[in-house]
Amino acid sequence: xxxxxxxDPVTRxxxxxxxxxxxxxxxxxxxxHFHVTEFRGFEKFCEGRPFSEMxxxxxxxxxxxxxxxxLASAKACDAILAVNIPPTAAKLRRIMxxxxxxxxxxLSFFHLSAPDLLLGxxxxxxxxxxxxxxxxxxxxxxxxxxxxxxxxxxxEVLGGRRxxxxxxxxxGVREPxxxxxxxxxxxxxxxxxxxxxxxxxxxxxxxAKYETExxxxxxxxxxxxxxxxxxxxxxxxxxxxxFVDGSGNVIADQIDPERYAEYIGESVEPxxxxxxxxxxxxxxxAGMYRVGPLARLNICRRIGTPLADDExxxxxxxxxxxxxxxxxxxxxxxxxxxxxxxxxxKLLAEPDILSERLRADAGINKLQGVGASEAPRGTLFHDxxxxxxxxxxxxxxxxxxxxxxxxxxxxxxxxARHYIQGPDIPEPLLNRVEAGIRAYDPCLSCxxxxxxxxxxxxxxxxxxxxxxxxxxxx
Amino acid sequence: xxxxxxxxxxxxxxxxEGQTVLDAAQDAGIAIPTLCHLDGVMDVGACRLCLVxxxxxxxxxxxxxxxxxxxxxxxxNSERLQRYRRMIVELLFTERNHICAVCVSNGHCELQxxxxxxxxxHVRYDYTFPKCAVDPTHRLFGIDxxxxxxxxxxxxxxxxxxxxxxxxxxGRGTQSRIVSDLNAPWGNxxxxxxxxxxxxxxxxxxxxxxxxxxxxxEKDRGKLEYIVTAREKKQWIV
Ligand code: SF4
Ligand code: FES
Numbered sequence: 001x002x003x004x005x006x007x008d009p010v011t012r013x014x015x016x017x018x019x020x021x022x023x024x025x026x027x028x029x030x031x032x033h034f035h036v037t038e039f040r041g042f043e044k045f046c047e048g049r050p051f052s053e054m055x056x057x058x059x060x061x062x063x064x065x066x067x068x069x070x071l072a073s074a075k076a077c078d079a080i081l082a083v084n085i086p087p088t089a090a091k092l093r094r095i096m097x098x099x100x101x102x103x104x105x106x107l108s109f110f111h112l113s114a115p116d117l118l119l120g121x122x123x124x125x126x127x128x129x130x131x132x133x134x135x136x137x138x139x140x141x142x143x144x145x146x147x148x149x150x151x152x153x154x155x156e157v158l159g160g161r162r163x164x165x166x167x168x169x170x171x172g173v174r175e176p177x178x179x180x181x182x183x184x185x186x187x188x189x190x191x192x193x194x195x196x197x198x199x200x201x202x203x204x205x206x207x208a209k210y211e212t213e214x215x216x217x218x219x220x221x222x223x224x225x226x227x228x229x230x231x232x233x234x235x236x237x238x239x240x241x242x243f244v245d246g247s248g249n250v251i252a253d254q255i256d257p258e259r260y261a262e263y264i265g266e267s268v269e270p271x272x273x274x275x276x277x278x279x280x281x282x283x284x285x286a287g288m289y290r291v292g293p294l295a296r297l298n299i300c301r302r303i304g305t306p307l308a309d310d311e312x313x314x315x316x317x318x319x320x321x322x323x324x325x326x327x328x329x330x331x332x333x334x335x336x337x338x339x340x341x342x343x344x345x346k347l348l349a350e351p352d353i354l355s356e357r358l359r360a361d362a363g364i365n366k367l368q369g370v371g372a373s374e375a376p377r378g379t380l381f382h383d384x385x386x387x388x389x390x391x392x393x394x395x396x397x398x399x400x401x402x403x404x405x406x407x408x409x410x411x412x413x414x415x416a417r418h419y420i421q422g423p424d425i426p427e428p429l430l431n432r433v434e435a436g437i438r439a440y441d442p443c444l445s446c447x448x449x450x451x452x453x454x455x456x457x458x459x460x461x462x463x464x465x466x467x468x469x470x471x472x473x474x
Numbered sequence: 475x476x477x478x479x480x481x482x483x484x485x486x487x488x489x490x491e492g493q494t495v496l497d498a499a500q501d502a503g504i505a506i507p508t509l510c511h512l513d514g515v516m517d518v519g520a521c522r523l524c525l526v527x528x529x530x531x532x533x534x535x536x537x538x539x540x541x542x543x544x545x546x547x548x549x550x551n552s553e554r555l556q557r558y559r560r561m562i563v564e565l566l567f568t569e570r571n572h573i574c575a576v577c578v579s580n581g582h583c584e585l586q587x588x589x590x591x592x593x594x595x596h597v598r599y600d601y602t603f604p605k606c607a608v609d610p611t612h613r614l615f616g617i618d619x620x621x622x623x624x625x626x627x628x629x630x631x632x633x634x635x636x637x638x639x640x641x642x643x644x645g646r647g648t649q650s651r652i653v654s655d656l657n658a659p660w661g662n663x664x665x666x667x668x669x670x671x672x673x674x675x676x677x678x679x680x681x682x683x684x685x686x687x688x689x690x691x692e693k694d695r696g697k698l699e700y701i702v703t704a705r706e707k708k709q710w711i712v
Pocket of ligand 1: 617621627629675681
């Protein structure tokens with residue numbers, strides 16, 4: 001008799017979600033689904049608003065990565081104005097995005113995942129959180145917190161505030177970087193780099209111990225997508241789209257994000273509010289692709305900074321052509337922090353970085369605009385259509401977590417197959433399914449559960465809906 | 475001109491002949507909340523936020539249109555007045571869709587600062603969520619009826635300072651809207667001189683300069699007073 005295992009809600013991912021694992025008649029895992037029940041409505045209620053308000057409205061989609069929405073939105077508006085924004089404005093936007101990548105990745109690794117990695121999946125639930133980490137390795141926990149703070153400081157000094165800065169505007173940015181703030185950011189770089197290198201060292205030392213996890217936490221070939229520079233280097237703000245396959249072969253390259261709809265289809269599944277995008281030429285669901293840190297490192301040739309490039313070589317050696325294990329998202333994240341820090345340093349040294357020419361002024365010169373940027377979790381698209389007066393007629397957003405949806409389902413299925421051998425729900429399964437999902441650092445709504453409290457509800461259901469077993473704990 | 479001596483919040487004050495309670499209070503450094511009042515433009519007593527108590531009078535009167543009389547005893551800040559003022563602001567918020575966080579005037583809005591000074595930490599009435607349009611047809615400016623409080627400041631500056639007579643009220647009650655000409659799209663108005671005085675006069679983000687992003691719309695009301703003083707007193711004081 002088929003059975004259902006439901007894990008509800010998943011903690012220590014940012015948002016709320018349920019997981020259902022369906023068993024077949026033999027008690028083997030048939031498939032797994034990750035239900036997202038929260039992301040909704042933004043596209044609809046932006047309709048009718050003046051487009052210039054969009055960079056202020058859309059960051060409200062998410063309190064975790066508002067900067068990413070801010071930048072994608074500002075870029076879509078730049079496209080409607082049909083302007084090239086002043087070079088300094090573009091550099092400052094880049095610095096802010098890098099700050100966002102640092103703070104978000106630091107949160108993911110040091111606060112949310114390090115407790116699992118360092119204390120073990122099966123450490124007691126009340127210890128396996130950032131406070132437990134504090135008790136076990138206070139220096140590391142503190143350094144992680146400070147690293148995140150550094151990223152937040154970058155955002156704050158540029159945007160004037162840490163959350164929802166309304167600083168990027170159509171045509172550029174509103175405020176310049178002051179010399180004092182440049183020096184403030186610079187002063188934080190050495191410590192931030194040291195912490196990141198320490199994190200990398202720790203993660204590498206754990207690789208052997210977590211061989212099983214590397215194998216079963218979402219290790220499968222898939223496509224990878226993200227932005228790359230014209231020369232194929234790592235990108236996060238500009239550049240064009242590139243798709244590579246599971247062996248690292250480039251299958252589509254230098255695609256203008258404006259043409260995303262030709263390459264990305266969006267399927268909607270009844271079980272989830274998340275749209276599941278796929279690579280159109282290969283169809284659904286074969287065109288499953290992953291985005292985010294793992295994808296960005298798989299598609300790029302180099303990061304363009306010395307320390308990160310050294311690490312990239314070691315990272316690439318973990319795969320054949322492409323690194324296919326989602327467990328290694330963690331590693332990719334750390335390398336991206338390093339690259340971001342080095343890129344911030346480079347940008348701060350630009351001679352025109354304090355310039356006050358920051359905003360291009362123009363009217364409505366195009367009735368559609370697409371803006372893409374790399375959010376910490378993957379490529380983010382904002383696509384707006386406006387009328388002659390600039391009122392928004394249609395909005396489409398493709399968010400990173402949605403693009404990883406198919407891969408997350410695949411990952412849960414793989415983990416469940418490995419750990420479920422009978423009719424029972426083995427204890428280690430739950431923690432590992434959660435950890436498998438957490439590798440993607442999915443961002444599902446606007447709430448953070450950094451306290452690490454594991455509230456689990458597991459329901460075992462027969463095909464007729466009858467509850468066979470229920471395990472719950474708070 | 476005969477001076478009037480009256481009492482306001484226990485303080486003896488001298489006012490000039492014809493001065494309003496609001497004006498005299500402001501001269502004496504006593505703040506009374508206002509919304510439809512705009513320095514330099516005639517008052518109409520529309521918003522009722524400036525209500526004060528006058529000894530011997532049973533009803534409350536708006537300070538902006540009440541002239542000082544000799545021996546008047548005025549209270550500006552009783553518990554009852556505070557309650558009413560807060561109620562008025564709450565009702566203003568429920569009447570349209572004021573979403574400060576994503577508004578062009580966030581941080582520079584008179585309605586928002588009123589709500590803050592009056593201690594409006596939440597709204598006790600049901601929001602009406604009316605469907606309101608945005609008119610973006612003017613080349614330079616837009617009006618978002620979601621944010622209009624019907625104070626009529628735009629109408630008054632348009633008629634009495636610019637003399638164009640473009641802006642007006644249409645409809646009654648909840649259907650009331652600010653219109654241009656005889657309800658034409660603003661961009662088609664034959665009378666609008668595109669002077670922008672209405673935009674500067676508007677206390678909220680309802681009237682805005684096109685292209686303004688969130689929190690970017692700061693109004694410059696000093697200009698209006700400058701023009702009025704120049705015209706009426708022949709004094710060009712910047
Ligand atoms: S548009 Fe502004 S100034 Fe005119 S009535 Fe409405 S709130 Fe008052
Ligand atoms: S300010 Fe007096 S009634 Fe509005």
